[in-house]
Amino acid sequence: MTASHRDRVAIVTGSGRGIGQQIAIALARREARIVLVDIGDVTETAKIIGQDVLQVRADVSSEEDWAHLAQVVNDRYGRADIVVNNAGIYPMAHIDQLDVALWRKTMAVNLEAHFLSAKHFVPLMRKHKWGRFVNVSSNSIGLPIPGMSHYMASKMGVIGFVRGLANDVAADGITVNAIMPTITNTPGTQGAPEEFLRSVWEQQPIRRFADPADIAGPVVFLTSDEAAFMTGQALSVDGGLYKVS
Numbered sequence: 001m002t003a004s005h006r007d008r009v010a011i012v013t014g015s016g017r018g019i020g021q022q023i024a025i026a027l028a029r030r031e032a033r034i035v036l037v038d039i040g041d042v043t044e045t046a047k048i049i050g051q052d053v054l055q056v057r058a059d060v061s062s063e064e065d066w067a068h069l070a071q072v073v074n075d076r077y078g079r080a081d082i083v084v085n086n087a088g089i090y091p092m093a094h095i096d097q098l099d100v101a102l103w104r105k106t107m108a109v110n111l112e113a114h115f116l117s118a119k120h121f122v123p124l125m126r127k128h129k130w131g132r133f134v135n136v137s138s139n140s141i142g143l144p145i146p147g148m149s150h151y152m153a154s155k156m157g158v159i160g161f162v163r164g165l166a167n168d169v170a171a172d173g174i175t176v177n178a179i180m181p182t183i184t185n186t187p188g189t190q191g192a193p194e195e196f197l198r199s200v201w202e203q204q205p206i207r208r209f210a211d212p213a214d215i216a217g218p219v220v221f222l223t224s225d226e227a228a229f230m231t232g233q234a235l236s237v238d239g240g241l242y243k244v245s
């Protein structure tokens with residue numbers, strides 16, 4: 001492993017399990033200093049990383065929690081370089097069942113959290129004229145999956161926000177990009193019917209169920225020095241499923 005991220009301070013939300021856990025591990029292997037953020041337990045991730053990590057329990061939909069997180073990170077490291085907005089929820093609800101409470105919760109966790117991260121971390125990144133946001137969207141926004149209108153709206157919103165934020169912070173050396181993972185083998189997808197999972201990944205040229213580590217690799221690139229000229233983009237990480245049309 002290279003030390004491409006040596007001393008970078010990287011905040012990864014939803015890093016207690018699944019895709020976020022693998023992103024945190026991949027960045028730690030590149031020698032970033034990792035801040036594990038989750039509403040749940042992150043001790044398993046901390047144990048796998050096996051070195052000093054900062055663990056912060058936070059709800060990404062809470063502005064108060066973001067303010068606290070920025071304070072804790074600044075007190076500990078005096079800087080923040082990378083924010084990976086990965087925490088997300090994807091409860092299925094057909095439009096006939098979808099209520100306002102679930103719509104708002106999905107928007108708050110999957111989209112508003114990304115705005116809050118920018119409000120609280122852009123000032124810290126500006127201090128060193130360097131920053132990387134990677135915001136997790138989903139390739140499901142282009143797929144005919146029922147029961148996901150709220151989720152798809154939030155994940156489309158992520159791409160719009162990434163595009164807009166990239167424009168506002170480019171002069172500060174900060175890049176903002178989104179990734180769109182395919183259906184991936186995580187605790188969050190474990191309850192889904194096997195036929196449904198297969199129906200998605202069998203359409204991919206790379207015909208297998210993605211591992212969280214498959215998604216982490218492009219995040220390592222987007223948060224590196226080498227990705228400095230790439231911003232405002234949404235990168236499909238989906239085994240080739242996305243069709244340009």
Ligand SMILES: NC(=O)c1ccc[n+]([C@@H]2O[C@H](COP(=O)([O-])OP(=O)(O)OC[C@H]3O[C@@H](n4cnc5c(N)ncnc54)[C@H](O)[C@@H]3O)[C@@H](O)[C@H]2O)c1
Binds near residue numbers: 017038182187
């Ligand atoms: N797994 C997939 O098939 C897939 C595909 C495309 C996109 N995604 C996206 O990738 C991201 C991660 O998905 P996953 O499958 O690893 O999910 P997961 O459910 O396995 O893990 C999500 C993590 O986020 C945490 N979390 C949830 N709500 C939170 C909150 N309000 N505040 C802080 N932490 C919170 C959970 O505690 C958990 O540790 C999500 O944004 C998801 O929408 C997943």
